[in-house]
Amino acid sequence: xxxxxxxxxxxxxxxxxxxxxxxxxxxxxxxxxxxxxxxxxxxxxxxxxxxxxxxxxxxxxxxxxxxxxxxxxxxxxxxxxxxxxxxxxxxxxxxxxxxxxxxxxxxxxxxxxxxxxxxxxxxxxxxxxxxxxxxxxxxxxxxxxxxxxxxxxxxxxxxxxxxxxxxxxxxxxxxxxxxxxxxxxxxxxxxxxxxxxxxxxxxxxxxxxxxxxxxxxxxxxxxxxxxxxxxxxxxxxxxxxxxxxxxxxxxxxxxxxxxxxxxxxxxxxxxxxxxxxxxxxxxxxxxxxxxxxxxxxxxxxxxxxxxxxxxxxxxxxxxxxxxxxxxxxxxxxxxxx
Amino acid sequence: xxxxxxxxxxxxxxxxxxxxxxxxxxxxxxxxxxxxxxxxxxxxxxxxxxxxxxxxxxxxxxxxxxxxxxxxxxxxxxxxxxxxxxxxxxxxxxxxxxxxxxxxxxxxxxxxxxxxxxxxxxxxxxxxxxxxxxxxxxxxxxxxxxxxxxxxxxxxxxxxxxxxxxxxxxxxxxxxxxxxxxxxxxxxxxxxxxxxxxxxxxxxxxxxxxxxxxxxxxxxxxxxxxxxxxxxxxxxxxxxxxxxxxxxxxxxxxxxxxxxxxxxxxxxxxxxxxxxxxxxxxxxxxxxxxxxxxxxxxxxxxxxxxxxxxxxxxxxxxxxxxxxxxxxxxxxxxxx
Numbered sequence: 001x002x003x004x005x006x007x008x009x010x011x012x013x014x015x016x017x018x019x020x021x022x023x024x025x026x027x028x029x030x031x032x033x034x035x036x037x038x039x040x041x042x043x044x045x046x047x048x049x050x051x052x053x054x055x056x057x058x059x060x061x062x063x064x065x066x067x068x069x070x071x072x073x074x075x076x077x078x079x080x081x082x083x084x085x086x087x088x089x090x091x092x093x094x095x096x097x098x099x100x101x102x103x104x105x106x107x108x109x110x111x112x113x114x115x116x117x118x119x120x121x122x123x124x125x126x127x128x129x130x131x132x133x134x135x136x137x138x139x140x141x142x143x144x145x146x147x148x149x150x151x152x153x154x155x156x157x158x159x160x161x162x163x164x165x166x167x168x169x170x171x172x173x174x175x176x177x178x179x180x181x182x183x184x185x186x187x188x189x190x191x192x193x194x195x196x197x198x199x200x201x202x203x204x205x206x207x208x209x210x211x212x213x214x215x216x217x218x219x220x221x222x223x224x225x226x227x228x229x230x231x232x233x234x235x236x237x238x239x240x241x242x243x244x245x246x247x248x249x250x251x252x253x254x255x256x257x258x259x260x261x262x263x264x265x266x267x268x269x270x271x272x273x274x275x276x277x278x279x280x281x282x283x284x285x286x287x288x289x290x291x292x293x294x295x296x297x298x299x300x301x302x303x304x305x306x307x308x309x310x311x312x313x314x315x316x317x318x319x320x321x322x323x324x325x326x327x328x329x330x331x332x333x334x335x336x337x
Numbered sequence: 338x339x340x341x342x343x344x345x346x347x348x349x350x351x352x353x354x355x356x357x358x359x360x361x362x363x364x365x366x367x368x369x370x371x372x373x374x375x376x377x378x379x380x381x382x383x384x385x386x387x388x389x390x391x392x393x394x395x396x397x398x399x400x401x402x403x404x405x406x407x408x409x410x411x412x413x414x415x416x417x418x419x420x421x422x423x424x425x426x427x428x429x430x431x432x433x434x435x436x437x438x439x440x441x442x443x444x445x446x447x448x449x450x451x452x453x454x455x456x457x458x459x460x461x462x463x464x465x466x467x468x469x470x471x472x473x474x475x476x477x478x479x480x481x482x483x484x485x486x487x488x489x490x491x492x493x494x495x496x497x498x499x500x501x502x503x504x505x506x507x508x509x510x511x512x513x514x515x516x517x518x519x520x521x522x523x524x525x526x527x528x529x530x531x532x533x534x535x536x537x538x539x540x541x542x543x544x545x546x547x548x549x550x551x552x553x554x555x556x557x558x559x560x561x562x563x564x565x566x567x568x569x570x571x572x573x574x575x576x577x578x579x580x581x582x583x584x585x586x587x588x589x590x591x592x593x594x595x596x597x598x599x600x601x602x603x604x605x606x607x608x609x610x611x612x613x614x615x616x617x618x619x620x621x622x623x624x625x626x627x628x629x630x631x632x633x634x635x636x637x638x639x640x641x642x643x644x645x646x647x648x649x650x651x652x653x654x655x656x657x658x659x660x661x662x663x664x665x666x667x668x669x670x671x672x673x
Contacts, residue, residue, distance in 0.1 A: 118579060
């Protein structure tokens with residue numbers, strides 16, 4: 001049994017009769033010791049789905065799922081108090097911007113010890129020792145003097161290490177990292193990712209790595225889940241997705257990587273933006289931006305199907321040559337409709 | 338820290354000149370002659386009038402009078418009341434505790450109701466409880482103090498008979514002032530029931546005085562709280578699995594209170610202004626009532642002295658508030 005099992009998770013905002021689906025029937029699972037990468041552009045529902053797992057979606061947001069279980073326990077059905085016992089202890093989360101993730105009014109020590117107090121109890125002395133140990137573990141230089149520092153005295157990279165220390169304080173079995181490096185300098189990014197992966201390996205945690213950095217997931221993740229406008233577009237083992245994308249969106253994302261644009265004057269882009277609440281296409285959500293889209297893509301919405309052992313939401317999944325299958329010959333040349 | 342303190346103390350000097358200038362000349366612009374006021378209906382003859390003018394220094398040019406007054410103030414002499422012939426400072430010090438007592442209970446009332454109201458409204462944003470508390474607060478803010486005080490007296494004192502109409506203590510008791518604070522003095526005394534009597538006398542003036550600051554604090558707390566609740570660190574606190582009450586009362590409120598404390602400091606000025614009306618209506622023997630009576634009699638030294646002391650008080654409170662910032666906001670503490 002997987003550590004985290006998510007089946008048809010849907011998160012809706014807005015009125016009951018005309019809801020906006022920020023996350024639309026997304027399913028995935030994370031195992032012990034596994035790194036699952038979730039990639040997608042801004043607005044594709046990556047963060048919202050992870051917040052739903054953490055139980056942090058507030059009214060008026062509505063979370064529904066056929067299954068949302070952690071270690072076999074139904075997260076949606078359990079009382080709020082029981083769920084809080086799991087949140088922050090067994091499932092922890094790291095957020096995007098470390099500079100705003102720490103409460104400016106409290107010391108580093110107080111913020112880390114708080115999580116320990118709630119979930120593990122113990123004496124103040126024990127908690128303080130554990131905090132020192134954590135700061136060492138996340139590579140804070142001179143941790144003793146940092147214990148009493150306030151967030152505004154720390155750099156971004158340092159803050160993110162503190163946030164990580166806070167998240168792993170209670171030895172979680174699943175760690176959700178929501179774009180943990182986006183707000184950091186490039187040089188610091190690699191350090192933070194290395195740290196996360198090391199912690200994950202050492203303690204055999206499940207790691208849910210949310211990012212829009214494909215290069216990052218390619219190195220870090222065992223499996224990848226590509227999301228777009230709240231829907232799952234493609235999922236499968238990391239290396240095979242990189243070798244042969246089955247969804248036109250994944251293909252376009254990979255082509256947009258700078259290292260794959262060699263020989264071109266400009267970097268490749270995907271024209272347009274992710275549809276929001278008011279401009280959702282009736283057919284496939286990618287249709288307005290897809291180079292292979294045809295009439296049927298515009299009028300009907302594809303379901304997730306199994307294609308060569310990979311989950312793909314497309315009428316015309318790509319073959320190993322990167323060409324759509326099941327299309328008539330003239331459309332398969334890559335012309336935009 | 339020390340440099341900051343000195344800078345702030347330096348600000349007092351221009352304020353001092355501003356206040357003395359304004360008060361000195363403005364009260365002399367009000368029609369009415371203090372000597373004629375003192376003389377009453379019978380009036381005085383021209384010779385006696387000139388004699389009195391010379392006695393009070395009114396025959397001097399007004400600039401000279403002003404500098405005479407300033408010289409006195411520099412030496413700690415606020416002048417003598419025309420009416421009672423007692424030094425203004427002595428009178429002030431006798432009445433001052435009554436005003437401070439009322440001011441403290443007023444601000445206590447305002448904070449103890451305003452902050453919870455604001456927090457409740459913020460965490461129930463858009464729901465009935467938000468609308469209710471904000472309507473109460475808007476009503477409180479829009480209510481003229483004298484009218485609100487009269488309504489309170491009519492309802493609670495006259496109709497229901499729950500509280501006394503005016504004064505600080507029932508005439509049945511006599512308390513020798515030791516601290517000047519009636520609640521403390523009655524507690525110290527042996528008179529049974531005096532403390533309860535003092536407490537009952539405080540209720541209505543406190544409500545009348547505290548209502549406007551309460552409304553302002555409630556609205557400020559609400560908006561500040563709403564802003565803080567949208568911060569990322571609140572989400573992080575919740576992700577730690579903390580109970581909602583702890584997230585709100587510890588993580589959010591601590592941050593939300595920073596701007597609220599400024600407002601509380603500013604409200605002290607409003608409170609002292611309000612004390613003038615409240616004390617008059619409730620016959621509260623404090624600074625406010627004293628100044629009003631002095632104005633009616635054109636008792637220049639008393640008005641000047643009283644207002645100057647109030648101005649100093651407001652400045653002192655705001656200085657304390659600024660120093661308090663550092664306690665709640667570590668970002669300021671380290672910059673200084």
